[in-house]
Amino acid sequence: MIDQQPEVVLDDSRDPIVVVDGLHIVYRVYGAGGNKGSAASALMRVVRREGRPQMKEVHAVRGVSFIAYRGDAIGIIGTNGSGKSTLLKAIAGLLPPARGGVYTDGQPSLLGVNAALMKDLSGSRNIVLGCLAMGLDMEETKKRYDQIVKFADLKPGFIDYPMNTYSSGMGARLRFAIAAARTHDVMLIDEALATGDAKFKRRSKAKIEELRKDAGAVFLVAHNLDVIEETCNRVIWLDDGRIRMDGDPQSVIKSYTEASGK
Template sequence: MAEVKERARVSDSAPQPQVVIDPTREPIVVVDDLHIVYRVYGAGGGKGTAATALMRVLRRQNRPQMKEVHAVRGVSFVAYRGDAIGVIGTNGSGKSTLLKAIAGLLPPARGGVYTQGQPSLLGVNAALMRELSGERNIVLGCLAMGLTPEETRAKYDEIVKFADLKPGFIQYPMSTYSSGMGARLRFAIAAARTHDVLLIDEALATGDAKFKRRSKAKINELRKDAGAVFLVAHNLDQVEETCNRVIWLDEGRIRMDGDTKEVIAAYTEATGK
């Protein structure tokens, strides 16, 4: 496994660490001074009671106030071919936002994301159709990922086997699945093809121990062909087992980026988790 150069730990107020470029490896994702800002309309206008609404009318504030949430604040790093990067941090530190931005689902307020190839975001909320059967979702999911009908047919059995649903469930609507079953099927579909950049957001959190073991093996397999894999997870064991590098986000900024064991040790010490 290629060595990832480590960056120094920084305090909250200090500027974020310099990006260390490794010219011997092929860059797959370049994130350059990325800022993501959400705009929340209606925020800051009190508790939304009739009285506050009346005040707004009297003050001729027709539009509710808008609040900005600066979720990612100047994040920069380079992910190289073969990297499996765990993204960790406390609730609200910006992990999911960073993944969505890499997937191209959120426009940067400043800076940019450059990827080699097409990023695929595999999240617990991945867009499968709840009212359709698992069977139909496999076919639609594969076609949506760009597989041909022949490739879809060839992959079908492997997907069903990997999802390992209870007998018969593959013909039932996904609305009848437990959250764990849905997550397994989504993961199985996404794992059916190789991805240039694979982004996994807590997808494995709902699986049982056996599924977690199998999905870890699958991620390692995907890693061989993928450009880079990103994994957001609260379960540090899972990150430790799967990733060769970890980015620790703190209030939208990179606190540390480097070797998995060292970053997790520093994070555990700082947060007591």
């Protein structure tokens, strides 16, 4: 178990956009014990004056600290369950810290593979919904519509089909295309590129470069280390909720690959 995490040093020459300070995230899972569901066991608890069924805590992020600067594209890597998605959600403000905090200069936007689009509606209706949800007005949405369709580059005709007929890759492309139609102060991308094909990955990479220039910072969680290495200027390796290493993509990925035997 590694308790020592890298020391955070402020780079005065750059403009910080996200500061994560001693962040702890704890999930509480209620009813994790046995006999949780039955009415009889609930009645017995009342009779015995016992409290709630057993509550289990999952300490997913354990004292993580780092500073992201404007123009950073940070890849987050680590084995399954190491806390990558939890960290992104916390930066997006979707999970309350148990301790520590996250400070961002600007609005973070989380683009997950499961981002909330309406699966029963067509791709084109979802583009309009997605743009409005991101705060664009109808006129701006109309202006960006063609560009989004072109970027998503779905099979002909599919833009008018309901999204529940899309493959996971097609859905991810459309979600990414919608999110990329606007500049974001802090853009958080969870595995969206993992399901795309090589051509889409190339275009996404170019788009992320563009977003980095216009926006503040981009965070990218992916299991595909090639995508991370090609797209990011910095990589954070999470191990059991702690930062194991934070640095340039080549060295962090090399150490991670050696340690995990991948």
